[in-house]
Amino acid sequence: MKIEINYAGNKYAINITDQSYDLVKYGTVTDKKSKNLGNETETNLGYFTSVGTALNALIRNAFAGSDEVLTIKEYATRIENAVQELKSFVDVKM
Numbered sequence: 453m454k455i456e457i458n459y460a461g462n463k464y465a466i467n468i469t470d471q472s473y474d475l476v477k478y479g480t481v482t483d484k485k486s487k488n489l490g491n492e493t494e495t496n497l498g499y500f501t502s503v504g505t506a507l508n509a510l511i512r513n514a515f516a517g518s519d520e521v522l523t524i525k526e527y528a529t530r531i532e533n534a535v536q537e538l539k540s541f542v543d544v545k546m
Contacts, residue, residue, distance in 0.1 A: 455503070459538065460514040464497075466506050472499040473506045477513065507538050 455466040463478040475497040481488045497513055500506040511534045515527075522530070 457510065457538075459510060462514065464510055466503060468503075472501065473503055474499050475506045475509055508535075511535065511538065 453468040455468070457464045457466070465476045465478070467474040467476060477495045477497055479493045479495065481491050481493060483489065498506075498509055500509065511531060514534070515530070
């Protein structure tokens, strides 16, 4: 089974196996020098024991690329808002 998620402008999936929940991020090769330009890529972001932990990793990944400087309170608020947004997609314990 696969759960597809579009979040923060990126496409993710949680592949559910009998032993784990595998978080995958999809992208496209953008390097103009690459022979694979335009091809879709899959990056495995980890193996988790629950959907909730996989979603928490997805949130951390979405924030990881930002150059913003935040206070801990601002960061906590953004994480809380992101968790609530994702919970609206999937009813899970986080």
